[in-house]
Amino acid sequence: MNVPAELKFTQEHEWVKLEGNVATVGITDYAQAELSDVVFVELPEVGDSVENGETFGTIEAVKALSELFSPISGKVVAVNDQLADSPELVNSDPYGDGWMIKVEVGNPASVDSLLSADDYKNLIS
Amino acid sequence: MVDMDTKKTPLYESHVAAGGKLVEFAGYSMPVQYRGIIDEHKKVREAVGLFDVSHMGEFFVRGPKALDFLQKVTINDVSKLEAGQAQYSAMCYQNGGIIDDLIVYRFADAYMLIVNAGNIAKNFDWLLQHVEDGVALTDDSDDYALMALQGRHAEAVLQDLTKIQLSEVKFYRFAEGDVAGRKAIVSRTGYTGEDGFEIAVGPNDAEPVWQSLMAAGSSYGIEPIGLGARDTLRLEMKYCLYGNDIDETTNPLEAGLGWITKLDKGDFIGASVLRKVKEDKPKRKLVGLQLTDRNIARHGYDILHDGVRVGVITSGSLSPSLGYPIALGYVEAELAVPDTELIVQIRNREASAKVVKTPFYKKPY
Numbered sequence: 001m002n003v004p005a006e007l008k009f010t011q012e013h014e015w016v017k018l019e020g021n022v023a024t025v026g027i028t029d030y031a032q033a034e035l036s037d038v039v040f041v042e043l044p045e046v047g048d049s050v051e052n053g054e055t056f057g058t059i060e061a062v063k064a065l066s067e068l069f070s071p072i073s074g075k076v077v078a079v080n081d082q083l084a085d086s087p088e089l090v091n092s093d094p095y096g097d098g099w100m101i102k103v104e105v106g107n108p109a110s111v112d113s114l115l116s117a118d119d120y121k122n123l124i125s
Numbered sequence: 126m127v128d129m130d131t132k133k134t135p136l137y138e139s140h141v142a143a144g145g146k147l148v149e150f151a152g153y154s155m156p157v158q159y160r161g162i163i164d165e166h167k168k169v170r171e172a173v174g175l176f177d178v179s180h181m182g183e184f185f186v187r188g189p190k191a192l193d194f195l196q197k198v199t200i201n202d203v204s205k206l207e208a209g210q211a212q213y214s215a216m217c218y219q220n221g222g223i224i225d226d227l228i229v230y231r232f233a234d235a236y237m238l239i240v241n242a243g244n245i246a247k248n249f250d251w252l253l254q255h256v257e258d259g260v261a262l263t264d265d266s267d268d269y270a271l272m273a274l275q276g277r278h279a280e281a282v283l284q285d286l287t288k289i290q291l292s293e294v295k296f297y298r299f300a301e302g303d304v305a306g307r308k309a310i311v312s313r314t315g316y317t318g319e320d321g322f323e324i325a326v327g328p329n330d331a332e333p334v335w336q337s338l339m340a341a342g343s344s345y346g347i348e349p350i351g352l353g354a355r356d357t358l359r360l361e362m363k364y365c366l367y368g369n370d371i372d373e374t375t376n377p378l379e380a381g382l383g384w385i386t387k388l389d390k391g392d393f394i395g396a397s398v399l400r401k402v403k404e405d406k407p408k409r410k411l412v413g414l415q416l417t418d419r420n421i422a423r424h425g426y427d428i429l430h431d432g433v434r435v436g437v438i439t440s441g442s443l444s445p446s447l448g449y450p451i452a453l454g455y456v457e458a459e460l461a462v463p464d465t466e467l468i469v470q471i472r473n474r475e476a477s478a479k480v481v482k483t484p485f486y487k488k489p490y
Contacts, residue, residue, distance in 0.1 A: 033146075036146070036157075036158055036161060036162055036353070037161050037162045037163045037353075037443075039163075039419065039421065039443040039450075040419035040420060040421070040443075042420075058472075060419070060420060060421050060443075062162045062163065062353060062357065062421075062442055062443055062445075063157070063162070063353055065421070065423065087419075088163075091161070
């Protein structure tokens with residue numbers, strides 16, 4: 001299972017990549033494999049606020065529905081519009097083209113408290 | 126996760142070796158998918174796929190009163206069956222509620238019933254309660270492995286491995302013979318809406334027959350198919366899934382199974398209630414729904430009309446063949462008309478849906 005060393009992770013199987021004060025958020029390779037065929041991703045809009053630990057969207061897979069939990073607090077500055085037509089990108093490229101939202105984080109240091117790649121590997125092993 | 130009490134089919138090791146994602150289903154560890162539900166679905170629609178359905182149960186009914194017994198406990202007319210013919214049917218309680226749906230096979234000297242895995246014990250107990258002198262009933266589920274070879278190339282693949290003349294085995298007919306050198310029962314049946322066969326063999330023959338079918342199908346691109354795609358394939362055909370679309374609280378007439386409910390065949394368990402239901406017309410009907418948005422309507426979601434709850438979703442998925450979400454649900458009978466606009470309450474959202482004709486999908490050959 002692919003767990004990139006440079007990313008941070010959550011117990012709910014999201015990943016976070018912090019660049020400056022903007023965090024990109026998606027779901028992990030493990031999560032996409034567990035969900036299997038993603039058919040629809042419901043995301044917030046640019047300008048919406050997300051709160052650490054609160055839901056920011058839902059993922060419909062063929063077999064099940066799951067909620068997306070925000071690992072950080074801040075304002076949504078970009079949403080992956082490609083997922084509207086190609087939700088399968090979440091399965092084929094979870095850490096790349098399958099990203100979900102970019103959030104301007106008020107407190108970038110809060111990302112440090114998320115799980116490291118090693119911590120996350122332990123969680124899913 | 127698979128716990129210690131979960132049963133394994135004789136093909137379990139093949140599923141693990143093929144990268145199958147195993148889940149517990151009806152007490153068995155079964156592959157829900159290998160590569161992905163949508164890919165596997167399309168493989169069956171466009172070429173051919175192989176399913177392990179060994180979890181299904183097999184009962185045999187023998188004896189001079191076997192026909193009378195089956196006429197009493199099943200709703201279809203078993204007297205119409207010739208040897209070598211199979212029939213889709215159901216068993217009902219006195220109140221008309223469905224105990225299970227099943228297929229009845231008539232052999233020269235016996236009948237075989239193939240029943241849902243989750244209902245094996247319940248069905249067998251029920252049947253035992255109604256057995257009379259002159260009827261021998263046995264549960265032979267552990268003596269059979271069952272595979273389904275489904276898709277337009279199924280006949281070509283299977284013909285490579287058997288001397289049975291498959292072109293003569295018509296829909297819902299079966300033959301006994303060797304497949305890949307092993308004794309088998311081959312029926313032209315399935316749960317996908319494609320041409321195809323179900324192949325019953327002894328448990329020790331399952332693995333070699335499975336491998337032979339995979340090898341014979343390789344030039345057609347055959348792949349193993351999991352229960353996830355089995356569900357989306359059957360949903361596109363509006364084939365009922367026991368526990369979702371039909372159960373002890375639904376009757377066959379409202380479920381659209383009037384075509385197997387032979388109220389004129391004589392008395393059978395449930396007949397008097399079902400005759401009354403037919404006379405009064407069912408109050409609700411199972412319909413196919415097409416949804417406008419991308420959300421999936423799932424089992425248990427409410428169906429609304431003019432702001433009032435008029436029914437409930439029983440099954441739903443994205444239709445991989447059609448590219449939009451489809452669902453089955455019970456609605457009040459007067460709304461069970463194609464093009465009726467309805468609302469499905471999907472969590473906090475009201476999703477538009479309309480009643481459509483079924484099956485949702487028809488094979489193009």
